[in-house]
Amino acid sequence: MTLYIGREASKLWKRICAETSAESNLFIDNWKYIIAGFVFQYIHGVAARGVHYLHRPGPTLQDLGFFLLPELGPDKAYVSETVFMFVFLSFFLWTFHPFVFKVKKIYTVQIWCRVLAYLVVSQTLRIFTFYSTQLPGPNYHCRPGSKLARLPEPDVPQGVIYGCGDLIFSSHMIFTLVFVLTYQKYGTRRCIKQFGWSIAIIQSLLIVASRKHYTVDVVVAWYTVNLVVFFVDKKLPELSDRTNGSSLLLLPLSTKDKDNWTKEGNYKLLNGNSVNPADRRPRSQSNGKNLEDVNINQVDTSMNSTP
Numbered sequence: 001m002t003l004y005i006g007r008e009a010s011k012l013w014k015r016i017c018a019e020t021s022a023e024s025n026l027f028i029d030n031w032k033y034i035i036a037g038f039v040f041q042y043i044h045g046v047a048a049r050g051v052h053y054l055h056r057p058g059p060t061l062q063d064l065g066f067f068l069l070p071e072l073g074p075d076k077a078y079v080s081e082t083v084f085m086f087v088f089l090s091f092f093l094w095t096f097h098p099f100v101f102k103v104k105k106i107y108t109v110q111i112w113c114r115v116l117a118y119l120v121v122s123q124t125l126r127i128f129t130f131y132s133t134q135l136p137g138p139n140y141h142c143r144p145g146s147k148l149a150r151l152p153e154p155d156v157p158q159g160v161i162y163g164c165g166d167l168i169f170s171s172h173m174i175f176t177l178v179f180v181l182t183y184q185k186y187g188t189r190r191c192i193k194q195f196g197w198s199i200a201i202i203q204s205l206l207i208v209a210s211r212k213h214y215t216v217d218v219v220v221a222w223y224t225v226n227l228v229v230f231f232v233d234k235k236l237p238e239l240s241d242r243t244n245g246s247s248l249l250l251l252p253l254s255t256k257d258k259d260n261w262t263k264e265g266n267y268k269l270l271n272g273n274s275v276n277p278a279d280r281r282p283r284s285q286s287n288g289k290n291l292e293d294v295n296i297n298q299v300d301t302s303m304n305s306t307p
Contacts (some may be wrong), residue, residue, distance in 0.1 A: 004088060004215040012100065015099070015102075016099050016100070019098055019099045020099070022107070022271050023099075023107065023108055023109050026107055026110060027109050028124075030109055030110075030113050033116065033117075034109070034112060034113060034116065036116075037112075037116025037117070037119065037120055038116070040116075040120045040123065041119070044123045044126075044127065044171075046149075047127045047131070047132075048163050048171070049167075051130055051165040051190070052163055052164050052165050053133060053165050054134050054165060055134055055136075055137060055142065055149065055150060055164040055165035056134065056136065056150070057136055057137070057142060057143055057145075057146065057149035057150065057164075058144065059136065059144075060138045060143070060211075061135065061138070061214060063138070063142040063148075063208075063214050063216075064215055065208040065209075065214070065215030065218075066138075066215075067213070068207070068271045068306060069205060069208050069209040070209065071209065071211060072206075072209045072210050072211075072229055073082055074140045075223050076210070077140075077210050077212070078283065079206055079210070080172070080203065080206035080209075080210045080212065081208050082175065083199065083202065083203050083206060084172050084175070084203060086199075087175075087179055087180075087199055087200075087203070088175065088179070089174050091179040091182070091183065092094035092194065093113050094183065094187070095108050095112060095115075096108055100102075103188065105186060105188060106186050106221075106239065107239070109258035110239045111182065111186065111239070114236065114239065115178060115179075115182055115224070116190045117232055118178045118181075118182075118225070118228060118232055118234065119174065119175070120177070121228045122174045122224065122228045123171070123174065123227050125224060125228070126166075126168075126169055126174065127170060129168045129220075130165060130166045130167055130168055132161070132254075133168075134165045135165070135167050135168070135214070137149070137164040137165060138213070138214055139162075139164065139210075139211055139212050140211065141162045142164035142165075147202065147222070148162045148164070150164075151217050159247065160192055167213055167214060167217050168214075168216065168217050168220055169218070169220040169224060170207060170213045170217045170218050170221045170222040172203065172207060172212075173200075173203070173204065173207070173217075173218055173221035173222065174221060174223070174225055176199070176200050176203050176220065177200060177209075177222065177225040177226065177229075178225060178229065180197060180200050180227070181197075181200070181226070181229045183228075183235075184196070184197075184270065186239070202221070204218045219281070229275075252295060290307075
């Protein structure tokens with residue numbers, strides 16, 4: 001039993017090292033986009049803080065969702081935040097699953113580059129929208145009489161948690177829909193995809209029931225984020241699909257493997273055939289013997305006999 005655990009731990013460690021090497025190469029090529037995406041998250045937070053200074057508390061606007069959904073109350077406002085944190089952490093852990101599990105379809109760096117692109121475009125539209133028109137916040141701390149409804153001094157520390165004025169459209173729904181749409185495209189479990197959409201609907205209802213946003217904030221987020229993801233995908237190149245063998249190009253290779261692949265590729269090019277990375281696998285007979293060396297000798301003979 002101890003030997004089996006030790007062997008599995010050794011395989012896991014080798015897998016983590018191989019993935020770290022491959023992801024490091026990708027990060028070196030894409031670090032500017034990732035850093036820019038995280039910097040924009042700070043810019044978005046500053047913009048949301050700025051509109052809080054412009055917020056003027058007033059009567060809550062008439063809203064269909066407020067009539068249809070019962071009010072949870074300030075003591076249950078944590079429910080929607082708990083659901084959101086569950087979605088965020090679940091998606092974050094999923095993006096790093098190639099480091100642990102054998103079934104791999106994505107590269108972590110490429111997924112986060114795509115996710116940050118979705119977020120930057122969506123949040124840019126959101127900043128323009130909530131600065132265009134400031135609505136009286138429906139949340140409890142944004143109503144008349146609350147000390148947090150307005151920010152008289154720049155050093156009030158509760159601006160991020162108790163924001164007001166950044167309503168159209170919901171930031172929580174931006175993140176939730178981006179995560180669900182990303183897993184819908186690059187995930188493999190159908191049941192998790194269905195569960196993700198169910199959570200997104202529940203999150204929408206909880207946001208309105210918690211009176212954190214008007215119904216229009218949630219509705220606009222649903223079609224805006226879907227359109228953003230659609231058009232961004234049209235502009236950006238498709239991510240590498242590891243299931244078709246293209247991942248081999250990004251994983252570290254030994255000198256022997258590189259030489260063998262080069263010889264086989266030259267042989268195929270001389271005969272007018274394309275070189276498919278998926279074909280670069282050792283072929284074996286039914287008796288289990290490896291034919292890699294035999295194929296290489298045949299390649300060398302054929303290349304030497306070519307005029």
